Amino acid sequence: MVFSLWGCNKEESAAEETTIETSEIEVPSLPDQVFGYSDLVFPAAWLQDPALQLFGGFGSDIAVTDHGATLGRVLFYDAQLSQDGTVSCSTCHAQERAFTDGQTKSVGVSGNETHRNAMALFNVGYQRRLFWDVRTIGIENQVLQPIEHPDEMAMDLDELTERLTGMEHYKALFIDAFGDEEITEDRIASALSQFVLCMHSYSSRFDAGLENDFIHFTAAEVLGKDIFFNGDSRCNQCHSGKNLFSTQPFINGLEVDYAASGDAGVGALTNDPFDDGRFKTVSLRNIGLTAPYMHDGRFASLRDVVDFYSDDIQPHAYLDERLGVAGFGVPGQAPYQLNLTEEEREGLVAFLKTFNDTIMPTAEWLSDPF
Ligand code: HEC
Ligand code: HEC
Structure with a gap:
C-alpha cells in the first residue's frame, strides 16, 4: 500500500521535497497477530555454555517485547530512515545473507564506500562490544550510529523523529510498543535494538x-x-x-x-x-x-x-x-x-x-x- 506523505499542497511542500525526494511512502504489511518475539529463547545447551554465560553477562540487558521488536522490524527495513529515502539498514544487512550485503565495502546514500566490510548480524545479545574495532559498547549505543553516519544513511536524528511523526502508520506502532505516540531517539534506538536482538542463530x-x-x-x-x-x-x-x-x-x-x-x-x-x-x-x-x-x-x-x-x-x-x-x-x-x-x-x-x-x-x- 502506498500513500502520499505530503498531501495535496505541492507548493508548500517544495522546500521539504528538496531534502527528501520520495513523495510516496510505503506502509508495511504486518501479521494480524503480533509475532511472539519475547518467546524466542536460545536452546538449553547455549544457556548452560559457561563461556556464553560469561559473555551473556556482559551482553545486552534490553528487554524484548513483541510490539517493541515489531516496531524495530519496520524501522530496520524502512529506507525513510535515510536522508534521501533510498537506504535502510537492510541495504547493507540483508537477511538471506545473514544480514550482510555481499559487497567488499558497502555504499550508502552518499555514493561513498564504507570504511569496512558490512558485518553479519546475529546472536548480538551475546556481544557487548560492537564493530570491527569493538569501539562501541552495547547494541543500544550502536543502532543510531549508521543512521547519522555520512557514508551510510546521513540522517539527522531530530529530522528523523520529525519525519516519522509525520507518518501516520508509525503512530499505532509507537503506541503499541511504548504506550503513547511520542517518537524519540531513545525509543527508536530501543526498538531497533530489540529487533536486532531477535536475530538468533543456532540451527545448522x-x-x-x-x-x-x-x-x-x-x-x-x-x-x-x-x-x-x-x-x-x-x-x-x-x-x-x-x-x-x-x-x-x-x-x-x-x-x-x-x-x-x-x-x-x-x-x-x-x-x-x-x-x-x-x-x-x-x-x-x-x-x-x-x-x-x-x-x-x-x-x-x-x-x-x-x-x-x-x-x-x-x-x-x-x-x-x-x-x-x-x-x-x-x-x-x-x-x-x-x-x-x-x-x-x-x-x-x-x-x-x-x-x-x-x-x-x-x-x-x-x-x-x-
Ligand atoms: C588468533 C585467533 C584466530 C585463529 C586461531 C583463527 N582465527 Fe579466524 N579470525 C580471527 C580474527 C581476529 C578474524 C577477523 C580478522 C580481520 O578481519 O581483520 C578472523 C576472521 C576469520 C574469517 C572471516 C570472518 C568474516 O566474517 O569475514 C574466517 C572465515 C575465519 N577467520 C576462519 C578461521 C579458520 C578456518 C581458522 C583455522 C584455520 C581460523 N579462523 C583461526 C581470529 C582467529
Ligand atoms: C551503508 C551500509 C550500512 C548501513 C545502511 C547500515 N550498516 Fe550496519 N554496518 C555496516 C558496516 C560497514 C559495519 C562495520 C563498520 C565498522 O566496523 O567500522 C556495520 C556494523 C554494524 C553492527 C556491528 C555488528 C558487530 O558484530 O559488531 C551492527 C549491530 C549494525 N551494523 C547494525 C545496523 C543497523 C541497526 C542499521 C540501520 C539503523 C545499519 N547497521 C545500517 C554497514 C551498514
Missing part, C-alpha cells in the same frame, strides 16, 4: 551433528571438522564456544603492518603497536552466506580464507600466539604453516559451510515487511 547442519554424532556429514565435512578442532589449526581456540567467536579482538596476521596498509583496527583508536591490526574475532556461524571475508572484504571466497590460514599468515610483531609455530607463549612468533593438501582445503571449506543457519535467513519474523 553442524548443530544437528552435535546431536547425532555427525552421521549425516559427508566425508569431506568430517575431514574439515577434524582440521578445525585439531590442535594444529587452532581455529576453535579463537572461534570458540557455541557461538564460534571470541569477545576479544585478535591479530590474525593479514598484514605485516596494518597501519601502513590503511586500517589498524583497534590500533587506530589506541595508537599502540600492540593493537595494530587487532580486529573483532567474529562468529563463524553463517560463514557460507557472508562473503566476502575479513574487515576489509579482501577474500572473495572461503577457499581464499583457508588458503590464507594454510600458507600465507604474515609475520607481525604481535601475531597471536595461536597462529605462531609454538601455539602458546608470547605473541609475535613466526607464523605456522599448515601446508594443507587440496583435499583438506576443500574439506575445511565444506565443513565451514555446515555453520550456515537453516532457519534465520528465511524466517518470516525477521523478513522485510514492506
